[in-house]
Amino acid sequence: MALIHKLRGLLGLGRAVLVGLSEEAAGDDPLALFSRWFDDAAATGMQLPEAVTLATATAAGRPSARLVLLKSFDERGFVFYTNYESRKAVELEANPVAALVFHWSALQRQLRIEGSVSRISEEESRRYFSSRPRGSRIGAWASKQSAAVEKRDDLDRVFREYERRFAGKNIPLPPFWGGYRLSPDLIEFWQGRANRLHDRLCYRRSGEGWTRTRLSP
Numbered sequence: 409m410a411l412i413h414k415l416r417g418l419l420g421l422g423r424a425v426l427v428g429l430s431e432e433a434a435g436d437d438p439l440a441l442f443s444r445w446f447d448d449a450a451a452t453g454m455q456l457p458e459a460v461t462l463a464t465a466t467a468a469g470r471p472s473a474r475l476v477l478l479k480s481f482d483e484r485g486f487v488f489y490t491n492y493e494s495r496k497a498v499e500l501e502a503n504p505v506a507a508l509v510f511h512w513s514a515l516q517r518q519l520r521i522e523g524s525v526s527r528i529s530e531e532e533s534r535r536y537f538s539s540r541p542r543g544s545r546i547g548a549w550a551s552k553q554s555a556a557v558e559k560r561d562d563l564d565r566v567f568r569e570y571e572r573r574f575a576g577k578n579i580p581l582p583p584f585w586g587g588y589r590l591s592p593d594l595i596e597f598w599q600g601r602a603n604r605l606h607d608r609l610c611y612r613r614s615g616e617g618w619t620r621t622r623l624s625p
């Protein structure tokens with residue numbers, strides 16, 4: 409990491425821990441606050457500030473979690489992309505609720521988001537898919553995500569088959585691949601403070617707006 413990023417990270421950490429998270433600074437709109445925290449995380453120069461743990465559960469309530477990359481967010485929610493036949497997708501189709509957890513250690517910040525999940529439009533998925541590097545697009549066709557693979561060679565062979573199939577051609581969006589949007593009904597901001605007296609502000613959707621509650625650390 410470049411020295412300037414290290415310095416920025418240290419300064420950011422000091423400020424975040426010292427100043428904390430007051431109701432006044434947090435405001436009434438958790439999405440605006442999310443946007444500021446996301447920018448703060450990116451500004452530290454940390455790797456993959458958009459990496460987020462996604463927890464899903466089966467219809468019977470058995471949870472599972474893994475990392476995904478947050479690719480966009482706005483007032484409608486938080487978008488990530490995946491294989492629609494993967495384990496997470498099977499769970500989401502049966503039980504369309506999920507939780508996200510970010511940890512930005514350089515700022516001693518955790519962010520929890522919960523809500524309902526639905527597929528984004530095919531057009532939106534296509535737009536994002538076509539922006540990906542060619543190798544990633546071929547990889548999406550070649551991977552039956554979460555299915556058993558007998559040997560590594562099989563994966564490489566299928567990748568080469570798709571490379572030949574799409575040689576010199578545009579690579580279309582696979583019908584089994586696309587985005588999900590988590591529409592939040594709860595967002596909790598956690599700011600590490602001295603003596604374990606951390607700041608926790610939890611926003612719950614209520615009607616058109618949000619109610620904000622401070623929680624004990």
Ligand SMILES: Cc1cc2nc3c(=O)[nH]c(=O)nc-3n(C[C@H](O)[C@H](O)[C@H](O)COP(=O)(O)O)c2cc1C
Pocket residue numbers: 456459472473474475476477478488489490491494495496497553554
């Ligand atoms: C940093 C990081 C980012 C990842 N991003 C994604 C992603 O955006 N989409 C995805 O499907 N898998 C992503 N993965 C892989 C998932 O963690 C997981 O292995 C895969 O999606 C299969 O999960 P599942 O079997 O629970 O469906 C990422 C892994 C890491 C370590």
